[in-house]
Amino acid sequence: MSTATRTRGESYAAWVAKAAKQPMALEAVDLGPLGAEDVEVAVEHCGVCHSDLSILNNEWAISQYPAILGHEVVGRVTAVAPNAKRLTVGQRVGVGWFSGSCMHCRQCMSGSHHLCPEVQPTIIGHRGGFATHIRSHWAWVFPLPESLNFADAGPLLCGGITVFAPLIMYAKPIDRVGIIGIGGLGHMAVKFAAACGYDVTAFTASESQFDEAKGFGAHHAVSTKDSAAVRKLAGHFDLLISTVDAKLDWDAMIGTLAPNGRLHLVGAVLEPIPVAAFSLILQQRSVSGSPTGSPVAIETMLDLASRHNISPQTEHFPMSKINDAFARLEAGKAHYRIVLDADF
Numbered sequence: 001m002s003t004a005t006r007t008r009g010e011s012y013a014a015w016v017a018k019a020a021k022q023p024m025a026l027e028a029v030d031l032g033p034l035g036a037e038d039v040e041v042a043v044e045h046c047g048v049c050h051s052d053l054s055i056l057n058n059e060w061a062i063s064q065y066p067a068i069l070g071h072e073v074v075g076r077v078t079a080v081a082p083n084a085k086r087l088t089v090g091q092r093v094g095v096g097w098f099s100g101s102c103m104h105c106r107q108c109m110s111g112s113h114h115l116c117p118e119v120q121p122t123i124i125g126h127r128g129g130f131a132t133h134i135r136s137h138w139a140w141v142f143p144l145p146e147s148l149n150f151a152d153a154g155p156l157l158c159g160g161i162t163v164f165a166p167l168i169m170y171a172k173p174i175d176r177v178g179i180i181g182i183g184g185l186g187h188m189a190v191k192f193a194a195a196c197g198y199d200v201t202a203f204t205a206s207e208s209q210f211d212e213a214k215g216f217g218a219h220h221a222v223s224t225k226d227s228a229a230v231r232k233l234a235g236h237f238d239l240l241i242s243t244v245d246a247k248l249d250w251d252a253m254i255g256t257l258a259p260n261g262r263l264h265l266v267g268a269v270l271e272p273i274p275v276a277a278f279s280l281i282l283q284q285r286s287v288s289g290s291p292t293g294s295p296v297a298i299e300t301m302l303d304l305a306s307r308h309n310i311s312p313q314t315e316h317f318p319m320s321k322i323n324d325a326f327a328r329l330e331a332g333k334a335h336y337r338i339v340l341d342a343d344f
């Protein structure tokens with residue numbers, strides 16, 4: 001066991017959002033005593049995920065201010081509480097969308113901690129990673145494989161697992177998989193899907209992205225706006241993963257599913273998706289969704305990423321430019337994920 005060497009309140013700082021849609025400001029933070037099962041991590045890099053922006057702007061009406069955002073953390077362990085397991089001071093680790101769960105409910109006991117009714121999102125009612133330090137329950141602090149590209153690994157811990165989990169839940173290596181939307185999430189989905197050996201089609205709204213999508217490993221690229229090309233793919237896909245948050249011709253997309261095919265949603269499209277019962281019933285198709293993934297799925301994803309050198313495509317900003325980085329994300333200019341490098 002190791003304990004914190006810091007005294008309470010000393011030299012902890014964070015970028016704090018005081019209210020919705022306001023710029024974040026650097027402030028000293030008092031983290032208080034370390035929880036008995038918690039681990040403290042000095043943040044080195046933290047990705048900016050679209051959900052950080054959604055929480056900053058209170059788009060889902062669940063934000064709690066003051067908020068410390070950031071949930072794609074890469075850093076080093078600085079303190080391990082007496083009842084925390086398996087981690088040691090100095091170890092390189094990651095923390096993602098969740099940073100705690102009850103550890104005793106049916107979901108936690110069966111390995112699906114991410115479905116725990118008491119699961120703790122890292123940036124809602126908890127201090128996130130745009131800070132000198134973050135704290136998390138030990139089960140949600142992930143040792144990073146040595147060969148991983150640490151500076152760019154942050155986005156794997158939220159965006160990466162979000163698209164990896166449905167791939168390993170639902171696709172077999174012989175399957176045809178379509179990824180809808182080639183942005184922050186979608187480009188990682190293409191990279192994972194290609195590494196897993198599926199036949200991969202990238203659906204994007206812009207034909208100018210075709211070459212880049214193929215560079216990420218897609219075998220085919222199709223424009224979601226080309227309804228003739230989409231219709232031509234009728235009955236084709238075993239799994240479609242949608243990462244978009246905008247309205248699509250959902251009926252046409254479901255029509256591209258093979259018998260037993262599945263449309264799986266990870267993009268938070270706020271408008272309801274109309275589904276005709278017969279298009280599911282006759283071909284035994286399904287529509288589903290999932291949040292991030294379990295701790296074991298996250299470790300499996302990190303292992304695969306290190307073995308296949310899968311890194312998100314990133315742009316780096318010093319953390320002191322956090323408000324500029326958020327403005328760039330909000331303007332839709334991020335190429336493809338933004339990572340902030342700690343510079344306190």
Ligand SMILES: [Zn+2]
Pocket residue numbers: 049050051052071097158159
């Ligand atoms: Zn995220």
Ligand SMILES: [Zn+2]
Pocket residue numbers: 101102103104105106107108109113116117118119
């Ligand atoms: Zn639980």
